[in-house]
Amino acid sequence: MDFDAFRELLTPRGLRALGEAEELVGADPVVAATKLRRTYDAALTSAALTQAGLRDRARAKFGADAGLMYFTPHGLEQATRAEVAEHRARRLAAGPGLRVVDACCGIGGDLVALARAGCTVDAVDTDPLTVAVATANAEALGLADRVTVTVADAASVAPEAYDVLFADPARRTSRGRTFDPLAYSPPWPVVLELVSRSRRACLKVAPGIPYEFIPDAAEAEWVSYRGDVKEATLWTGGDEERTGRRATLLPGSHTLAATGVRAVTGPVGRYVYEPDGAAIRAHLVGEVAELVRGRLPDPMIAYISGDEPIDTPWAARYEVDEVLPFSLKRLRTALRDRQIGNVTIKKRGSAVDIERLRRDLRLSGVKSTVIILTRIMDRPSVIICNPSPPA
Incomplete structure (x- = not known):
C-alpha cells in the first residue's frame, strides 16, 4: 500500500471513497474498481478497495473495531486477536497508570489493548506506513491521548525509562514467515538486550518458539483461543515470580500452571x-x-x-x-x-x-x-x- 495514498484515505475525500468501497466488498473487483474510478483517481481507488477488503477480513480478529481501524496486509496477518491482546493487557496492567514502551508496534493491536487497560504507551516501528496506520488506529478508537507512535528502530528505545517493555518482533522476512528467533526483526539478541535493561517485560512470540530460546528467568505462557494455539508470551520482572510454564484458554481465561506432576502410563480405558x-x-x-x-x-x-x-x-x-x-x-x-x-x-x-x-x-x-x-x-x-x- 502506498504511503501517500493511505494518507489521502484519512482526508474527507478519502473517507468518502473508503465508505463507498466498503459497500462494494464482495463485488466483482473489476466492477468495483470501475465504479470508484468514475469519481476517484486510480491511486485512491486502489487504496480504498484494499482497505475495505482488509477491514472485512479483520472483523474475525477485531470485531466491531475493524470497521473503524486501518490495516496493512502483513500488519493484519501478524496482529494479535483482540481477545488475546486484552487478556495480556489485563494481566500486565493490574492497576492503571503504567508507562509502557512498545518496541515494535505494527498496526497497533496491542497498543490499543494496553491503552484501553489504562496504560500510557510510547510505540515505535521502523516502517513509516505502519506508524501512520497505528497512529490512525489510536485516533479512530479515541485513544490518541494515551498513545504516541514514532518511526524508530526498536534497538533505540530506552526500556529503563518505562515501567514495562512490550515487544512483538516481526516474524516475516522477504522469503515469508520465519520460525527462527534469530531471524526475527529485531533479532532475538537485540530483544533480550532490551529485556535485560527493563524493569518488567512482556514478549509476544510464536507458539512454536524453540524452548532453548526462552530465558531461564521468564515465565512462558501459551494462549489458545477456541482451541487454536495463537501465541506464546514471555514475562519477566515485576513483583511476582516470573518463572515456569503456563497455559491459558480464551474465552474464559482458564489458566493452568506447571506443578511438575508426571502422568503414569496404562492401558486405554473407556x-x-x-x-x-x-x-x-x-x-x-x-x-x-x-x-x-x-x-x-x-x-x-x-x-x-x-x-x-x-x-x-x-x-x-x-x-x-x-x-x-x-x-x-x-x-x-x-x-x-x-x-x-x-x-x-x-x-x-x-x-x-x-x-x-x-x-x-x-x-x-x-x-x-x-x-x-x-x-x-x-x-x-x-x-x-x-x-x-x-x-
Missing part, C-alpha cells in the same frame, strides 16, 4: 482425552491427566485415557468403541461393519498420510465416527471412538 494445544506446548499433559484422573497409553504421546467421563475445558473427550493394531484392511472392515461413511481422522505419533488413508478406506455407509491414529507403547494403533461432549 475414554480418550485430547489435551488443548496450549497445554501440550506448555508441557502440561501431566497436569491435564491429573485433572481427568487419567493415564498415558504411550509415555511419548499426548493422548490421555481414563475410565470416567470428567468434564474439563483442557481436553476434548471421546468415548472409545474399539482399539486395534493399525492395519488398513482391518480398519476398513471395522468401519464397514459399523456402516461408517464419514470419519474425522486425528493423529499424533503416526506417519500415516490422512488424505491417502481416507481414499483407501473407501467408505460408503451412513454413519460417522472418529478415528485416532497413534502409537500405544510404541506400536502403531488406531482407536475408533465418538465425541463425548460435556454433560
Whole structure:
C-alpha cells in the first residue's frame, strides 16, 4: 500500500471513497474498481478497495473495531486477536497508570489493548506506513491521548525509562514467515538486550518458539483461543515470580500452571482425552491427566485415557468403541461393519498420510465416527471412538 495514498484515505475525500468501497466488498473487483474510478483517481481507488477488503477480513480478529481501524496486509496477518491482546493487557496492567514502551508496534493491536487497560504507551516501528496506520488506529478508537507512535528502530528505545517493555518482533522476512528467533526483526539478541535493561517485560512470540530460546528467568505462557494455539508470551520482572510454564484458554481465561506432576502410563480405558494445544506446548499433559484422573497409553504421546467421563475445558473427550493394531484392511472392515461413511481422522505419533488413508478406506455407509491414529507403547494403533461432549 502506498504511503501517500493511505494518507489521502484519512482526508474527507478519502473517507468518502473508503465508505463507498466498503459497500462494494464482495463485488466483482473489476466492477468495483470501475465504479470508484468514475469519481476517484486510480491511486485512491486502489487504496480504498484494499482497505475495505482488509477491514472485512479483520472483523474475525477485531470485531466491531475493524470497521473503524486501518490495516496493512502483513500488519493484519501478524496482529494479535483482540481477545488475546486484552487478556495480556489485563494481566500486565493490574492497576492503571503504567508507562509502557512498545518496541515494535505494527498496526497497533496491542497498543490499543494496553491503552484501553489504562496504560500510557510510547510505540515505535521502523516502517513509516505502519506508524501512520497505528497512529490512525489510536485516533479512530479515541485513544490518541494515551498513545504516541514514532518511526524508530526498536534497538533505540530506552526500556529503563518505562515501567514495562512490550515487544512483538516481526516474524516475516522477504522469503515469508520465519520460525527462527534469530531471524526475527529485531533479532532475538537485540530483544533480550532490551529485556535485560527493563524493569518488567512482556514478549509476544510464536507458539512454536524453540524452548532453548526462552530465558531461564521468564515465565512462558501459551494462549489458545477456541482451541487454536495463537501465541506464546514471555514475562519477566515485576513483583511476582516470573518463572515456569503456563497455559491459558480464551474465552474464559482458564489458566493452568506447571506443578511438575508426571502422568503414569496404562492401558486405554473407556475414554480418550485430547489435551488443548496450549497445554501440550506448555508441557502440561501431566497436569491435564491429573485433572481427568487419567493415564498415558504411550509415555511419548499426548493422548490421555481414563475410565470416567470428567468434564474439563483442557481436553476434548471421546468415548472409545474399539482399539486395534493399525492395519488398513482391518480398519476398513471395522468401519464397514459399523456402516461408517464419514470419519474425522486425528493423529499424533503416526506417519500415516490422512488424505491417502481416507481414499483407501473407501467408505460408503451412513454413519460417522472418529478415528485416532497413534502409537500405544510404541506400536502403531488406531482407536475408533465418538465425541463425548460435556454433560
